[in-house]
Amino acid sequence: MRKILQDTCxxxxxxxxxxxxxxxxxxxxxxxxGLVLLLFGLALIITVVNFLFDEFLNLPIIxxxxxxxxVFTGIVMLFGxxxxxxxxxxxxxxxxxxxxxxxxxxxxxxxxxxxxxxxINGHIKKPESxx
Amino acid sequence: MQIxxxxxxxxxxxxxxxxPEYTESVRGLIxxxxxxxxxxxxxxxxxxxxxxxxxxxxxxxxxxKVFLYTKGDVFRLDASMAEIDKITEDSDLVRISRTxxxxxxHLTGIRxxxxxxxxxxxxxxxxxxxxxxxxxxxxxxx
Numbered sequence: 327m328r329k330i331l332q333d334t335c336x337x338x339x340x341x342x343x344x345x346x347x348x349x350x351x352x353x354x355x356x357x358x359x360g361l362v363l364l365l366f367g368l369a370l371i372i373t374v375v376n377f378l379f380d381e382f383l384n385l386p387i388i389x390x391x392x393x394x395x396x397v398f399t400g401i402v403m404l405f406g407x408x409x410x411x412x413x414x415x416x417x418x419x420x421x422x423x424x425x426x427x428x429x430x431x432x433x434x435x436x437x438x439x440x441x442x443x444x445x446i447n448g449h450i451k452k453p454e455s456x457x
Numbered sequence: 458m459q460i461x462x463x464x465x466x467x468x469x470x471x472x473x474x475x476x477p478e479y480t481e482s483v484r485g486l487i488x489x490x491x492x493x494x495x496x497x498x499x500x501x502x503x504x505x506x507x508x509x510x511x512x513x514x515x516x517x518x519x520x521x522k523v524f525l526y527t528k529g530d531v532f533r534l535d536a537s538m539a540e541i542d543k544i545t546e547d548s549d550l551v552r553i554s555r556t557x558x559x560x561x562x563h564l565t566g567i568r569x570x571x572x573x574x575x576x577x578x579x580x581x582x583x584x585x586x587x588x589x590x591x592x593x594x595x596x597x598x599x
Contacts, residue, residue, distance in 0.1 A: 380590040381555060387573040387589065435589070442592045443567050443575070449599035450564055 368405050372398055387439070391432045399424045485547065492548030499525050499532035508532065510548060514563050514579055516541060518556040528581045551598050553577060554588040561598045 346359050355363070379394060402420040406412045412419070465471070472490050476483045495510040514526045516534065523534040523541070534541075541550070541558055549562040563579045567587060570576055575587040577595075587595070 380588070384554060384574070384586065384588050439569065439575070439589055439592060442596045443569060445596055446564075446567050446592075446599055450566060 364405075364409050368402065371401060371405070375401065387432070387436065391428055391435075395424060395428050398428070488547035492545070495544065495548060497525060497532075497534060497536075499534050501530070501532050506532065510545070510550065510560070511562065513550065513560050514581060514583060515553075515560060515585060516550070516558040526583070549598065551591070551595050553585060553591050553595065557585060559585055559587075559595075561595060564595075567592075567595070 342362060346362060349356070349359055375397065376394070379390070379397070383390070385393070399420050402424055403412070403417055406417065406420060474483065474487060474490075492510065496507045497510070497513065499506055499508050508525060508527060512527045514528060516523055516525050516538075518524075518538050523536055523538065525532045525534045536544075538552075538556070538558070542552060545551075545558065549560050550558050551561055553559045559577060559579070563581070565578050565580050567575060567577050575589060575592065577585045577587050579585070
């Protein structure tokens, strides 16, 4: 199931890039294409920051997600202001968007960690089958 | 899979692998057997010693110096963590944090602490902090 979801996301990203590349060639960068390119750019920045965060800081999972929440919200806000996404009155929506994504990410991460620990411990304790 | 063993006096230890088709699992098996022959050239005081991979418990990078830990001893190693990663690919050694590589053959368990840090316990009682980022790599070794 996980592999199917992973492949679906990769395929969707490739389809978007392929379709938009053709559109850019035919009609230049339209507002929709610009938005998608900006989202890809934002995703790249967040992924790099997340990688550096995980690589250099070893914090408890909850503390890590709380810090990430404020850092990523800051990045989204800054990016949003530069890209002109936010009206001055609704920039705080970034807190909601980032919050929703991070709550989901935290749930998946916590579940995956528990599953991986159970798998590893299960295989360590597994007795060798007699020859 | 059949396992055939026989004693051949006067000859070096030889492992012969027969396979109907060269698959990914055959490749993995060959790499794993090759890794059993790995050893490290380490230093203790001014003396140089060779330490078999199976005797290594973990390696740790402390202030750009790599130390190798066996069951009860500590040695200094002239290698970077990147070099160690390359040498020990497909062996039982696996990165568990930015500064530490652990031998999974000495692992007795992993648990999540109350502060949600992860802790690995080795068969000599040593406890190591595991970064969540590397948990999946440890899983892949089993």
